[in-house]
Amino acid sequence: MNHSIRLLRTAITLTALAAAPLNLASQQRLAQRRFQPEDLFRVRRVGTIAWSPDGLYAAIELTRPDHTLGGEISNEIALLNVKSRALHVLSSNATT
Numbered sequence: 001m002n003h004s005i006r007l008l009r010t011a012i013t014l015t016a017l018a019a020a021p022l023n024l025a026s027q028q029r030l031a032q033r034r035f036q037p038e039d040l041f042r043v044r045r046v047g048t049i050a051w052s053p054d055g056l057y058a059a060i061e062l063t064r065p066d067h068t069l070g071g072e073i074s075n076e077i078a079l080l081n082v083k084s085r086a087l088h089v090l091s092s093n094a095t096t
Helices: 002-019 024-031 037-041
Strands: 045-051 057-064 074-081 086-092
Touching: none
Parallel strands: none
Antiparallel strands: 045 057, 057 074, 074 086
16 A cells, blocks of 8 residues: 555656756746747656566656647657656657
């Protein structure tokens, strides 16, 4: 039971992490203005989550829509260290 609650809390944290900007400067700049339609393309959606057997890591599928209709959807696989709450992107099909 206690393990299930911890996993649920971690899943909620993952959702918040995926939607949050990655650096503090972006957070401060975005906090000073209203949400714009362009911001919809910055939001990442959490897909499948696979937990390590010891519960210390989670592999997370993140997606972000393209700016055009019919465009390619950006997919990433990230690894979350639950203890340090560090999120590291392992692979991505996004173009730079």
